[in-house]
Amino acid sequence: MPADAKVEAHTARPSSPSGSTSRPASGPASGSLPAALPPSAPLTERQQARRRRILHASAQLASRGGFDAVQMREVAESSQVALGTLYRYFPSKVHLLVATMQDQLEHMHGTLRKKPPTGETAAERVAETLMRAFRALQREPHLADAMVRALTFADRSVSAEVDQVSRQTTAIILDSMGLGDPGQGHPTPEQLSAVRVIEHTWHSALITWLSGRASIAQVKIDIETVCRLIDLTDPSGEAGESR
Numbered sequence: 001m002p003a004d005a006k007v008e009a010h011t012a013r014p015s016s017p018s019g020s021t022s023r024p025a026s027g028p029a030s031g032s033l034p035a036a037l038p039p040s041a042p043l044t045e046r047q048q049a050r051r052r053r054i055l056h057a058s059a060q061l062a063s064r065g066g067f068d069a070v071q072m073r074e075v076a077e078s079s080q081v082a083l084g085t086l087y088r089y090f091p092s093k094v095h096l097l098v099a100t101m102q103d104q105l106e107h108m109h110g111t112l113r114k115k116p117p118t119g120e121t122a123a124e125r126v127a128e129t130l131m132r133a134f135r136a137l138q139r140e141p142h143l144a145d146a147m148v149r150a151l152t153f154a155d156r157s158v159s160a161e162v163d164q165v166s167r168q169t170t171a172i173i174l175d176s177m178g179l180g181d182p183g184q185g186h187p188t189p190e191q192l193s194a195v196r197v198i199e200h201t202w203h204s205a206l207i208t209w210l211s212g213r214a215s216i217a218q219v220k221i222d223i224e225t226v227c228r229l230i231d232l233t234d235p236s237g238e239a240g241e242s243r
Contacts, residue, residue: 053079062146097150194229
């Protein structure tokens, strides 16, 4: 492993490529690292490939052992990057796992677009979509737990990564409503408010299921119930019509 990967984690971490603020304690010594990537600079093809390797390693480790299994040094070794380089991309494990959740949702979104929901109403399609995403996470309970725990632990320094998770979830819901593309019209403020409530409920359902306080059947009922807000906020009053 390169020398900078052996530096003990005691001083502030540098900013991440997404612009997250550095946090004190537990990062490699800043003097041993190359300059952090500029927040607004697009990643090069090589940097994108490196970032994908890091996220893949994070997901693999989390799938095997959950939150505690994701150690930054092991992620660096698995993705074949120096520890200092890893911290340039993700200043902490929480940053990394929240970004991993965004990446997993992005992959889910691609899958859902290839095989869109079939419900007749927007509410039915969104409920079907969110339950498909939930079942995908259910197949990887350790990974799901690690990502949700990171989202719960996230403070202001992780706001950029948390915002990306929220935007990805919103995009999935709007796509299911038939409002994902500019040519399909723009959601009203009332519809966006309903989407936010649905998103909050979905994340809460994940937490209660992971903690053993809700069954899959209860999660399905809660998701279907909150998705009825879509019918209530449909400006056309024709929520029952098929797409």
